[in-house]
Amino acid sequence: MKARTIEIMDTTLRDGEQTSGVSFSASEKLTLAKLLLEELQVDRIEVASARVSEGELQAVKNITDWAATEGYLSNVEVLTFVDNGVSLKWMQEAGAKVQNLLTKGSLNHLTHQLKKTPQQHFTEIENVISEGQKLGIETNVYLEDWSNGMRNSKDYVFQFLDFLTKQPIKRVLLPDTLGVLTHTETGAFFKEIVQKYPNTHFDFHGHNDYDLSVANVMEAVKAGCHGLHLTVNGMGERAGNAPLASAVAVINDFLPEIKIGVKESSLYKVSKLVSAFTGFSIPDNKPIVGDNVFTQTAGIHADGDSKKNLYFNDLLPERFGRKRKYALGKTSGKANIQKNLQELGLTLNDDELKKVTERIIELGDKKERVTKDDLPYIISDVLDSNLRQQKVFVKSYVLTHSKGLKPSTTLSIEIEGKTYEESSQGDGQFDAFINALKKVYKKEGRELPKLVDYAVRIPPGSNSDALCETIITWQTKEKDFTTRGLDSDQTVSAIKATEKMLNLV
Structure with a gap:
């Protein structure tokens, strides 16, 4: 039996970034885009949603500039919207050539969210596809809430597909948006659709709300789907998306008639780097990539x-x-930096490599050694620090902690060229630091975000004590966001995370 090839589309940089509290910097997005296409060898990557922000626009520009040079531009995709050409204009500015157009795949969504008839929706979609063609932009179409559409309004789904299969599009993308499908339904729905439209390319986009995403992936492939949407470490909104590593292993081991191009030996290193960049921990028992599974x-x-x-x-x-x-339980010097970077599949420019080297030397002076497991955290910290134009500098501080006396901090901080000094006490050294900071910002008539979560850890898998990572979640009126600090001292790492927050706000 001749092997059937299916495409693997990684959407870590788009749908995976919708994980609560996760945001990739532009440098991190470019680094991961290169790794996913060159090292891991996935077929396509979805890198962003159109219109999100100026920062996102620049991140996509960086990726498309690189992709155009290396011949990957047609493998880079962006989520777009039916919005009278606004997304297409954004695509043009970003240099992207493939749009994944978000449309309504259930009558329920169409009726209650858009309040439009199917024909009105189809006409608007046709216009977007046509305008995209004129601009040299290829179109794939997402049918949002397709799984519920098949359950509750199948006639509408087939009416929609009848329309789409006559349009100049490349792929139809079928998401289980709310993660509600069983493997039986997934297999039956895909079999029905593939048989009815044998000349159309269909992708399956699974979510993991019932922990059934890998089973659904398996059944979609068996039923004839042509592509899969997956994320590194199963990142994504709510319970996440179908995880890349598990899906690849299942296909390779249980579906010998299916051929995919993903390089298995690179799954773990990419998984660890994504975890380091996001602060999104990999459960120790997560199949394939968890610390304890082997x-x-x-x-x-x-x-x-x-x-x-x-x-x-x-x-x-x-x-x-x-x-x-x-493991030994109850029942039973520094390596070459460049070599370690290569083992992680990461290439840094000379300036970034110099900064990483300086950071490692600094840590090495304080502690005995730095391990390879520490390295992604150092890289993430350095790249993240390089990204932003710094306007706030914590220039100096004195932290005191004496028995019988309240901890205190004296702080010197520069804000947009102006230097302030304040002292304060607190329940701990970091609390005293924050209280001194509040005094400075009160003088400036500014309000600091509220600290809502504070977590400290060493890099998972590390067997050295060279690094401590502090992850702080802050709350403003508009949103929650997270910053991370890295140092050998816990309080200093928290201060570094705070300095990043001050520059963000």
Whole structure:
């Protein structure tokens, strides 16, 4: 039987970025776009939603400039909207050539959100497709809430598909927007659609609200879908999207008639880098990429492995660039920086490499050593710091903590060229620092965001104490957002996270 090739579209940089509290910097987006297409070898990437912000526009420009040079421009996609050409204008400015047009895939959404008839909607979509053609922009079409459309308004879905299959589009993208499908429904719906429209390319876009996304991916592929939308680490809104690593392993091991181009051995390194860039932790027991999934703890398992690999399955860690480990539990100097960067699949320019090297030397002076597991956090911190034009500098501070006395801080800070000094006490050194900062901002007539969450950790997997990462969530009237600080000292890392917040607001 001849193998059938399906496309893998990674939407970590678009749908994955809708994970609560996650935002990629422009540098991080470009780095990951390169890794996804060149290192991991996915077929396509969805990198942004049109019209989001100036920062997002610049991030997409950076990606399209690189992609045009390297021959990947047709592999870079942007989510757009039926908005009288506003998205298309944004696409033009960003240099993108493939739009994924968001439309209504259920009568319920069309009736209650847009308050339009099917024909009105189709006419507007046809205009967007036509205008895109004139601008040299290729169109794929998302049918938002398609899964509920198939359940509750199938006649509308087929009316829509009858219309779309006559349009000059490349792909129809079918999302389980609310993550409600069972594997049985997914298989049945795709089989019906593929048989009815044999000459149309259909992608499946799964969400994981019931933890069924990988099962749904498997059934969509078996039923004849032509492409899959996946995210690194299963990132995405609510319970996330179908995870890339798990889907790739399932297809390779259980669907031998299907061929995909993703490079398995790069899945883990990309997963770790995405985690470092986002602060979105990978559960230790997450299949394929979790820290513990290739670690045996029980003595009987270690014994069995040494006797004809009795506890091995087909998910050998070497496939994913990993090694099997044996934890010692109750039941049982610095490496070359450039080489470590290469092992992570990351290329930095000379200036960035110099800054990363300086940071490692600084940490090395304070602690015994820095491990490879620390490195993505250092890179993320350096790239993030380089991105923003800094207007606020925490120039100096004195932190005191004495028995029987309240902790206090004296602070010197420069805001847009003007220097302020204040002192204050608090329940801890960082609380005293924040209280001193509030005094400065009160003088300036400004209000600081509210601190709503404060988490401290060392890089997962690290066996050194060189780094401490503080992740602080702040709240303004408009939104919640997160900043991260990295240092060998916990309070200093929190101050660095605060300095980033001050520059953001």
